[in-house]
Amino acid sequence: MPNDVKPNVAHAELIRFIDAAYRAAGIPQADAAKAAELMAASDISGADGHGVFRLPQYIRRIKAGGLNTRPVGWVGVRHGNHAGAAAVYAAMPLQHDMIGLYFAVGNANHLPPWGGVDMLLSTNPIAVAVPALAEPPLILDMATTVAAYGKVKVAAQQGKTMPEGWMIDRQGQPLTDPSRADDGFLLPIGGYKGAALALMFGLLAGTLNGAANGADVVDFNKDDTTPTNTGQAICVLDIKAFAEPLAFKRQVDAVIRQLHGSALLPGFDHIRLPGEDRHRRIEERRANGIPIPPELRAALDKLAADLHIPPLFG
């Protein structure tokens, strides 16, 4: 297959494949179905670094014993695992006329404290989802670093160079070769401010829950056996406790339209608000399927053979 061909897979087909892989790895049926639905929700929305791209690694961890596949009762955010795109969780309350906030400790430390070189912090994401009325919802899902580490992994798998500003090496010089990612670390947004955001929300998502944060974060890219004890925090605000939901959503529409109506800086052709690209990708991928690059297809074909399940493209 030529390298630039990316065959697409339908959303439902992708869910079936992920579900089969989880069940083949010993995950109970209901959990496999839920996990497949959530993972494919990342793919359909274009958060490719958090979707089926991660499946071979998740399965490797499950097989290696680093993940509890038979949780008893309700599992809190203390003993969580890598959970995919933050927006998936922040967006869940939207359909109930609620606002969602989601914070998590990342599953590998790629960020030193500001001014340091020891990687003691992760790319701890911040996600906030607010519903609108006629407009798509506003959904922010951002790493506190300039680039999420998933983007570095995607660049490495696709053999692409990273832009300057994503990573520096231990001498403070720009690092643009993703295969050299181990020689440096990610840069936080706004310098010390981004490092501080990662620290403070990491305390809320991790330390407060008795979950990993700091030196005890397990690098799940390299260690398949140690439980990650990932911490997540979800906060849901019921709009009607503050305002009439319809009026609120109409007001969110008004703010969105004000922002879209702004005159533009040279070099820009439109105002892009958080969640809009995601919304467009969901519509586009629902219609045309989810693109699976050749490198990923090869990894998933190998996974299917290992697990004795039908391949994604039958």
Next chain:
Amino acid sequence: MPNDVKPNVAHAELIRFIDAAYRAAGIPQADAAKAAELMAASDISGADGHGVFRLPQYIRRIKAGGLNTRPVGWVGVRHGNHAGAAAVYAAMPLQHDMIGLYFAVGNANHLPPWGGVDMLLSTNPIAVAVPALAEPPLILDMATTVAAYGKVKVAAQQGKTMPEGWMIDRQGQPLTDPSRADDGFLLPIGGYKGAALALMFGLLAGTLNGAANGADVVDFNKDDTTPTNTGQAICVLDIKAFAEPLAFKRQVDAVIRQLHGSALLPGFDHIRLPGEDRHRRIEERRANGIPIPPELRAALDKLAADLHIPPLFG
């Protein structure tokens, strides 16, 4: 007085002066005392752009009618006013073994949506305060812009040049002369990410509360008469709902010490964590008083004369 002399004023003395000014402007006694205490809390902690520096403007608004000085009952965050440094509020729960979060809509729009030039967003601050045990508490108080607008005002008053990266003009070129601030706007941290943080937390602090956000934000630097309808959101987490507070605070100490122990990047001589400078400044200013630059002293002397109250330096 030579221009580089900054006479210091004791904390208690500063509170008395601010209190007298508020009472002279018609604020009820208990409210004046509380407002003086909160404003001086900014000064003692080194948030100079939010302390007594703002008093002449606050008094001007009160006299001009843009501020309700006789609120009935409990005033929510819907009809709030400029409230000083965010850290003051986020830090309040600390003494109760609680974590504080504070979000607010700024009192003037200095930020366009990403890619735009129309100033429809403010520097909406994010503050998070987490207690430690033996270490000072971690307190983040940051504008979602590279620089808070208060810093631009301080630079203008002191006749200093701003570093590149704080502001750009409408052609996207760096703007470093603070007296030309009206010709441009602040830059968000991390480009589109900072603009999105300002938008999303502005929706929570402003729109959700029926407070100003977007085009209806009143520029309180230029308009003294229109009520600002400032929105603020405070979230308090009781640590004991999640963990044993002593054990939690001990764990926060451990994270702090890990971060301080990091090897350093070239050009750095220590790891600076959020709240540490604030903590040091509070101790230093408690001992030596609060520095009042000559330009500010002149403004406060004029204010005292206008209000027929004794000057700050008697």
